[in-house]
Amino acid sequence: MRTAVVVGAGLAGLATAGALSRSGWRVVLLERGERVAAPPTALVLWANGRRALESLDPEGGWSAITSPVPDPGVRRPDGQWLVTPRPNAATSVVHLEDLYDALVAGLGDRVEIRTGCTVTRVRTGVSLRPVVSDGRSEIEADLVVAADGIDSAVRRALAPESVAVGSGFTAWQAVVPGFRAPDGPVSGETLGTGYRFVSVPLGEHAGGQGGVYWVATAAGAPRPESPETQLALLRRWFSGWHPPVGELLAATHADDLIPQEVRELRPLPRAYAFPSGPGGVVLLGDAAHAMPHHLGQGACLAFEDAATLRTLAAGDDLPAALASYDRLRRPRTTSMVRQTRRMSAVVQARGKLALRARDVALSHLRPRLFGAPVPEWAPPE
Ligand SMILES: Cc1cc2nc3c(=O)[nH]c(=O)nc-3n(C[C@H](O)[C@H](O)[C@H](O)COP(=O)(O)OP(=O)(O)OC[C@H]3O[C@@H](n4cnc5c(N)ncnc54)[C@H](O)[C@@H]3O)c2cc1C
Incomplete structure (x- = not known):
């Protein structure tokens, strides 16, 4: 039986470990945390991410x-439309706790999970199968999958040219539980000067509790203040924005807030696959292509990576499969990163002229960003 080591039990690692095990691989999943745990937030799944999940596990x-999300369009803080809603956008939203539960349930009994294990080294060679180590023990396998996120130790060893840097933004996410959520429509995306606010109703799901997921983005470095002060700052920055922005921030508690610096990889790794003897190492998810969250594509692309790898690795020639993985995934993710950077410029626009240019650009850019064909994706045959 072929063997794989998957490093990292985030969305990318869980999806890949489950898919490989269901295809007959024996998998060891290594996670540095003491347990496999979802952050208490949510995720928007675009059509490509949903299709990838379905291809990974049709029985998932x-x-x-998931709950469907109608495209809410884009508005200015005063409520005026920048981009009107598009009826055919196929998106959905999912609470991460539900998504992690489903991915863990799909791991099956061929996956051995080892928590509290931080991979620090990876070894490859012309005639060696790849080996990973946490400094105490070594594991050799046919395939090593680096799904260890933006600060990937595996990527740092194999593609040191690619470095995690700040994108110039801070993001705050929160889920307001259903019993605290404001009445009325809560779906929306609003762009101010250096600020952005997106909110999505969680529908009937989210552990049956419903509620509203929101993410606020502001240009600038992470704030050192306490969560209470950061929430007060958010209420001040977004005061006067059209409903439901103020209402959602008023219903949010400081301990609902998940602040984080928005970071990305620059440049992207020169390769996503590294042959090693009869097998090799692949980079997947944020370890390969971490990007700002403006297009909500990071996890969707990770699921595409996983589904592509699972299909290609089903054949007998693993080095050839890894070369195909690199050939298929790098152009796709490079193009998405490029579009995300354009969106970063849109969010950061300041000054009258820049804002006017932004509004014109957005009306052309957004349909291409969110409609077909850019996010369209199908698993390889
Ligand atoms: C504000 C915000 C909003 C977002 N919204 C969306 C959205 O709506 N839609 C979307 O598709 N994407 C979205 N994203 C992106 C998405 O969250 C990420 O792309 C995705 O979670 C990355 O998953 P991952 O498994 O690759 O990495 P991670 O989630 O970082 O998981 C890596 C795992 O590896 C473990 N690990 C790390 N190092 C080691 C090591 N050395 N040894 C062992 N284990 C290790 C970590 O503990 C972790 O469990 C958003 C991101 C942000 C910041």
Whole structure:
């Protein structure tokens, strides 16, 4: 039986470990945390991410945990439309706790999970199968999958040219539980000068509790203040924005807030696959292509990576499969990163002229960003 080591039990690692095990691989999943745990937030799944999840596990029961989200368009803080809603945008939202539960349930009994294990080294060679180590023990496998996120130790060893840097933004996410959520429509995306606010109703799912997921983005470095002060700052920055922005911030508690610096990889790794003897190492998810969250594509692309790898690695020639993985995934993710950077410029626009240019650009840019064909994706045959 072929063996794989998957480093990192985030969305990318869980999806890949489950898919490989269901295809007959024996998998060891290494996670540095003491347990596999979802952050208490949510995720927007675009059509490509949803299709990838369905291709990874047709029995995954995805409809039971996701809720459809109509495209809310884009507005200015005063409520005026910058981009009117598009009826055919196929997106959904899922609470991460539900998504992690579904991915863990799909791991099956061929996956051995080892928590509290931080991979610090990876060894490859012309005639060696790849080996990873946490400094105490070594594991050799046919395939090593680096799904260890933006600060990937595996990527740092194999593609040191690619470095995690700040994108110039801070993001705050929160889920307001259903019993605290404001009445009325809560779906929306609003762009101010250096600020952005997106909110999505969680529908009937989210552990049956509903609620509203929101993410606020502001240009600038992470704030050192306490969560209470950061929430007060958010209420001040977004005061006067059209409903439901103020209402959602008023209903948010400081301990609901998840602040984080928005970071990305620059440049992207020169390769996503590194042959090693009869097998090799692949980079996947944020370890390969971490990007700002403006297009909500990071996890969607990670699921595409996983589904592509699973299909290609089903054949007998693993080095050839890894070369194909690199050939298929790098152009796709490079193009998405390029579009995300354009969106970063849109969010950061300041000054009258820049804002006017932004509004014109947005009306052309957004349909291409969110409609077909850019996010369209199909698993390889
Ligand atoms: C504000 C915000 C909003 C977003 N919204 C969306 C959205 O709506 N839609 C979307 O598709 N994407 C979105 N994203 C992006 C998405 O969250 C990420 O792309 C995705 O979670 C990355 O998953 P991952 O498994 O690759 O990495 P991670 O989630 O970082 O997981 C890596 C795992 O590896 C473990 N690990 C790390 N190092 C080691 C090591 N050395 N040894 C062992 N284990 C290790 C970590 O503990 C972790 O469990 C958003 C991101 C942000 C910041």
